Structures are given as structure tokens and as C-alpha cells.
Amino acid sequence: MLREDLEKRILILDGAMGTVLQKYDLTEVDFAGKAKGCYEILNETRPDIIKEIHEKYIQAGADIIETNSFNCNAISLKDYGFENKVFELAKKAGEIAREATKITSKKIYILGSIGPTNKSLSFPIGDIPFERSLSFKELLEVYKEQIRGLIAGGVDGLLIETIFDGLNGKAAVLAAEEVYEELGLNLPICISATVNRQGKLLTGQSIESLIASLDGPSILSFGFNCSFGAKDLVPLIKKIQQSTTKFISLYPNAGLPNQNGDYVETAEQMKNDIASIVENQEINILGGCCGTTYEHIKVLAELVKGKSPRKAPKENILKACLSGNEIYRHKEVFTCVGERNNISGSKLFRTMIEEKNYLKALDVARQQIETGAKVIDVNLDDGIMDSKIEMR
Structure with a gap:
């Protein structure tokens, strides 16, 4: 159904979870006695708050909500001593989101949020170019545990997001496909990268190369999130129009944080910056990342009403190329x-x-x-x- 809906209209993804949670008066008790920052443990200690945030985004106009599971993996949770809770916290994240959808009769899709972890498969340890902090296989297994939990929680698909290292992204995609085969499922996978203004990941890989390396039958969409504000990401959305036959997504930050760490870009400013790709039918999924609020989502929902989505080209220009840090096309x-x-x-x-x-x-x-x-x-x-x- 998600694919069919995307063919008909622009769907709205929800906004930030972390920066919204920062506005709540949370204590160490809420974080199970640990230092503040592990938002995934709130699935267990404060499911009421997580559900409330999901409901408010739905009321603001979101068609898709993300589970509270961005860092729900053994690598990230180890920093808080919760590495043995991956499956149950991921499952709970899906269940809370599913419960929140009952607030409306409208169809709401749930995507399991999968972050990049705080490790990189591309960057070496020290000066030895072939040593890493973990192997590809180890990261693959880390992702598989998270994905099994999200599926058990009832998600409609997966969102592998904020990709800064293409190898990490590849491990997550392969982990998902292996779990699907294991469980006899075929859920859609959405891909979203975080890039610099030239459209490159932290590892130096271009977005075109990332698309070429991750594309496959299981992939539903490619796009961008986080990074900076919409103004700087819109040119990159325009740039990849012919690079993929999949749907395209965008959910930027509310600008860049100021000296106090606050995101101050208004919903109206984001709307103005995004308007051109809506009018030109260059987008399929719109939402918000860090610093965005219910108001941002409400304004975006109004913006896309009655607007037609991007129609993908029948063939992409990356059809026959190799991908390294850049793409290589035989000419x-x-x-x-x-x-x-x-x-x-x-x-x-x-x-x-x-x-x-x-x-x-x-x-x-x-x-x-x-x-x-x-x-x-x-x-x-x-x-x-x-x-x-x-x-x-």
C-alpha cells in the first residue's frame, strides 16, 4: 500500500524525535538511572511520552511516523549498559508507534528508524589503513538484531537514515534482506543520507555512488536528511532526479543550530525553501529532522495538498556504472x-x-x-x- 500511495501523492514524514524530547522535563529516573541521552530506553520507562509525540505528528498531518529506535543497536546502547535490551526496546518502539496510529482512521505507515551507529567501516583505526573497530560481519549482526525487534513490533518498512558511511549503509541493507529471507517477508527499505553541500558523505563518497551501490529490488526510496536546512538540500534533490527510478525523500533540519545549539529556522522558511520541488513534481516524501516541530510538519502537510508527486524516469543514468567514492561510467x-x-x-x-x-x-x-x-x-x-x- 505504501508504494501505491506514493504513486498518487506526496506523503508527509514526521519531524524530529530527539529535539522534541529535550523539551520534556525528563529526569535520571526516566532514563533508568543512567545519564540523559539514551532516548530508546524511554520506550520502556516513558512510553506515554513517545506515544504522545507520535500522536501529535499524526495530528499535524504526518502520513508516515518513525519509530523511536534510531540508536537501538548493541553498539550505541552499550554506552549506557543497555546492549542486552536491543530486541525488546526495538520491538517496543514499533508497538508504541502502532498504538499511536489508532488516534485516526487515516492510514498511517510506520517505518523502523535505523541510525548509522557511532562506528565506521570505512575509517581505519589510527595509521593502519586495513584495521577497523569492527568488521562488516559484526555490524551486519548488530543491525539484524535491531531489525528483528522492529519487525516484531509491527513496522511497515525500514528507514536506514543519516548514512555517513556507505559501507555501514550496505551492512544495514544486507542485514534487512537476510532477516526478510529468514522470516519470509518483503518490507520496503528507505535510504536517507547525510551529506555536505557538494552531496558527499563524511567518507567522501558521492550520493550518486551511494545510490548505485545500494540500489536493488528491496529499496523503495533514496534521499537526504539531517545535514543542514532545506535551502542547501533542495539543489541536491534536483541533482539526483535522473539518478534513480525509486522514490525521492527529503527531511532536513530546521536550519543549522546557533551558538546555543538551538535550531531556529521557522516552519514558514522551510516551506518557502521546499516549495519549488513540490511545484516542479520533484519529491515523493517530505518531513523534518533535527529541530523540526509539529508546526513544521503541519505547514508541509498544507504545502503538498493537491500537489502531484515526482514521476520516476523509466531508466536511471547510473544503470551501467561502478561505484567507488565516485561513480565510473564506461565511456x-x-x-x-x-x-x-x-x-x-x-x-x-x-x-x-x-x-x-x-x-x-x-x-x-x-x-x-x-x-x-x-x-x-x-x-x-x-x-x-x-x-x-x-x-x-
Whole structure:
């Protein structure tokens, strides 16, 4: 039903959860005796407040609400000693949102909010380029636990949001697809990235590359959230129109925070900045992120009334390309492929791998890139060494 509704009209996503919760007079008791900041524990200690926020966003005009589960993963909850509560808190988040939808007879969709965690799979630890704080497989399992809980709580789909590292995003998508296969489900997945003004993630990956790397049958939408205000994100929305055949979403901050950490962009200002993509039929989902309130959502709901949604192109311009930090589209007669990272074709490279000298092995790849290689072919297939370990 969500897909069908998006074909017909622009849907409104809710606004901020965290900055709204900051306005409540919450105490350490509300946070189960821990320091303030773990909003996911409120699903257990103050479900009344979480439900109230959901209800107010629905009353303001939201068609889609997000669960209170942005940091509901073992990595983020470990900081508060709640890492063993992931499943139950995620499940509770879904149940509270489902209960809140009973305030209206209108169909309200629930998306399970999945944040990026505070770890990165792309950034190394210290000066060793191949060491990470956790592995791809470990992060995959972390996400799977959260996703199982959200599904048990009754969500209609997942929103993998505030992506700053494409590898983290890839782990979340694969985790969702594996859980779907395990449970015999096929829920939609929405993707939302946080970028700089050039449309790049913190890792340097372009939004076009992120779209190319994450796209698949399970993906319902691509878009942006957080980052800054609508004024700076609208040009990026226009930029990706031909990059995807999926729906496009936007839920910006209420501008940038001032010196006191307050978001001061008014609902009217956000409306004015977003109006052009509504009028030009360039958007499918609109909402708000940090600093946005019920008023922001109410104004956006009024803005989209009677307006037609974006109609996706039949083909996207990224159909046949490779994605690294940037996209590579084959345009020349030949594509130069660097093949020296091959234990069968290079005795020198084989010796580096056998001796675990990965820094020198990386230099082999770097030299090929510097001399014009667009693609690196890495071959570690061997009957003696453990190829899977060496490839990782």
C-alpha cells in the first residue's frame, strides 16, 4: 500500500524525535538511572511520552511516523549498559508507534528508524589503513538484531537514515534482506543520507555512488536528511532526479543550530525553501529532522495538498556504472584494469601476502591507480592460503 500511495501523492514524514524530547522535563529516573541521552530506553520507562509525540505528528498531518529506535543497536546502547535490551526496546518502539496510529482512521505507515551507529567501516583505526573497530560481519549482526525487534513490533518498512558511511549503509541493507529471507517477508527499505553541500558523505563518497551501490529490488526510496536546512538540500534533490527510478525523500533540519545549539529556522522558511520541488513534481516524501516541530510538519502537510508527486524516469543514468567514492561510467573504447594485485600473476605480490605485508600490497594497488587504472582486480584465490581471510 505504501508504494501505491506514493504513486498518487506526496506523503508527509514526521519531524524530529530527539529535539522534541529535550523539551520534556525528563529526569535520571526516566532514563533508568543512567545519564540523559539514551532516548530508546524511554520506550520502556516513558512510553506515554513517545506515544504522545507520535500522536501529535499524526495530528499535524504526518502520513508516515518513525519509530523511536534510531540508536537501538548493541553498539550505541552499550554506552549506557543497555546492549542486552536491543530486541525488546526495538520491538517496543514499533508497538508504541502502532498504538499511536489508532488516534485516526487515516492510514498511517510506520517505518523502523535505523541510525548509522557511532562506528565506521570505512575509517581505519589510527595509521593502519586495513584495521577497523569492527568488521562488516559484526555490524551486519548488530543491525539484524535491531531489525528483528522492529519487525516484531509491527513496522511497515525500514528507514536506514543519516548514512555517513556507505559501507555501514550496505551492512544495514544486507542485514534487512537476510532477516526478510529468514522470516519470509518483503518490507520496503528507505535510504536517507547525510551529506555536505557538494552531496558527499563524511567518507567522501558521492550520493550518486551511494545510490548505485545500494540500489536493488528491496529499496523503495533514496534521499537526504539531517545535514543542514532545506535551502542547501533542495539543489541536491534536483541533482539526483535522473539518478534513480525509486522514490525521492527529503527531511532536513530546521536550519543549522546557533551558538546555543538551538535550531531556529521557522516552519514558514522551510516551506518557502521546499516549495519549488513540490511545484516542479520533484519529491515523493517530505518531513523534518533535527529541530523540526509539529508546526513544521503541519505547514508541509498544507504545502503538498493537491500537489502531484515526482514521476520516476523509466531508466536511471547510473544503470551501467561502478561505484567507488565516485561513480565510473564506461565511456572510452577501453577501461584500464589494474591486474597486479594477483597472487597468480605476480610473484612479488604473492610474497607480500604470504608475509602479511599488506601495506606494500596496498602500494601495488596505489601505483596502478596513479598510472591510470579505473578498476583494480584483486585475486587471492589459492589452495594453500585462506583466501577469504586474505581478501578481507
